[in-house]
Amino acid sequence: MLFHFRKPILLAAASLLFTAIAAPAQAQDKFDSKLLKNGKYTLACYSVNGSDASVIGTFTIDINTAGDKLTLTTNTALAGLEEWKDTAISNLNNFKPVYRASHSTLKDMVLHFGNDVTGYYVDKKTKAKTQIKEPGNQYFIDSYTYPFLLSLLPLTSGYSTDLPVYEYKPENKENLKKAVVEEVKNSSWVSKYTGKHDVWEVTVVEPATDERSVSYIDKQTRRLWQVDMWSNGQQIRMVDTETDFNSVKAPFDKDLTMKMVKGGNSIISGQVFARDFNDNGTVWSKMQVMNIQAKQVAPRGTQVILIPYNDYFKEWVKVNESQRKKGREGIALLDEAAQCIKSTRVYDDEGHFEFVNLMPGEYLLYTEFGYDHSYSQTEVTGYTDHYINGMFQGTSANTVNRNYSTGTSAVVKKVVTVNKPGEKVEVKLKKTRA
Helix, strand or coil, X not given: CHHHHHHHHHHHHHHHHCCCCCCCCCHHHHCCHHHCCCEEEEEEEEEEECCEEEEEEEEEEXXXXXXXXXXXXXXXXXXXXXXXXXXXXXXXXCCCEEEEEEECCCEEEEEEECCEEEEEEEECCCCEEEEEEEECCCCCEEHHHHHHHHCCCCCCCCCCEEEEEECCCCCCCCCEEEEEEEEEEEEEEEECCCEEEEEEXXXXXXXXXXXXXXXXXXXXXXXXXXXXXXECCEEEEEEECCCCCCCCCCCCCHHHHHHHHHCCCEEEEXXXXXXXXXXXXXXXXXXXXXXXXXXXXXXXXXXXXXXXXXXXXXXXXXXXXXXXXXXXXXXXXXXXXXXXXXXXXXXXXXXXXXXXXXXXXXXXXXXXEEEEEEEEEEEEEEEEEEEECCEEEEEEEEEEEEEEEEEEEEEEEEEEEECCCCCEEEEEEEECCC
16 A cells, blocks of 8 residues: 555656746846756655655756757656656757656657647557647746746745746647745755755745745855655655765876875785773763773674775875864765775684785775773772770771773774885774773
């Protein structure tokens, strides 16, 4: 039963993203094509129910301007459906549609726009094919281009306008309809990578269907960060996943980096352990604490990571440390960079590990493991007053020694240098304090 309810919701998500907003009559002059930027963006699609949001798919959108044409190509991947592709081409001078196509397991649709709108629609479930021909000489915008053309309007607080939109559906009595930019106001949107952005919060309604959307558009870049859409009692949210974000500027050479970790005859080996600590600076430091098990080696099977510490990886580490301090998400590695990282495991009960076939250079070693932090402390259980011949002489504390053991973890990082071919470098990866 879940599938039967879920499928219409997924289709609504795909449809809503590109529904019913474009340019008003005579409003093509209001669009600023200079704000368009070529690129590929991925939006995550969520089904929203109150405070809960469940991922149901992604939209990967390629924007390309060439000559006098704007081309939008989208690959849609929604749960329970095979991935499909949509294409929309518009005239870059006035944004009137030129071509529209959609091919999926559910339908095939091709539209050509001119003085007439011509084409066909095939319902793959019923095998019914509909030939399309209707007047197309009036001004309108294809609904598919909505999120991007909306960003090109002269947005400011209080701005509003009406938008004529063409959207073909076999069940429609009329394919040309009106959408209304009802409200534009100041707002903010917080990126998990780049922090707070000042945005225009743009509300659009479609009177004929009572559908509504709220878009969050960056004031400076006009990037579409998020869209919330309501239709037939369902809320769908589209969020930019910022897959194009990369604050690491250093170049990366996969061939040279891979050779660094596989093309040499040097060895880095060593031992991983934690040197237990006495909680200096905490409440325990005021008590008599003695380590019972001062050195604890990493257990057999503990993973040790080796990163070829070239300029790219050094900048990547620095950027991620900065992101962490700001409370933001870390920056993912390039796929080809991740392939150059080596890993091994502790191979005995003494915490030993080894990396081979390395070339001279710098390497960052990283590992983490759990261990028992064991200690004893002297605790006061009471006091005894001392008297001689009835005269008070003083008070002494009654104490007892107690042993404790708590689970904790060790995270160890160390930069190691191999200076020459064939060198064997011995290292100690140890945690010495909390």
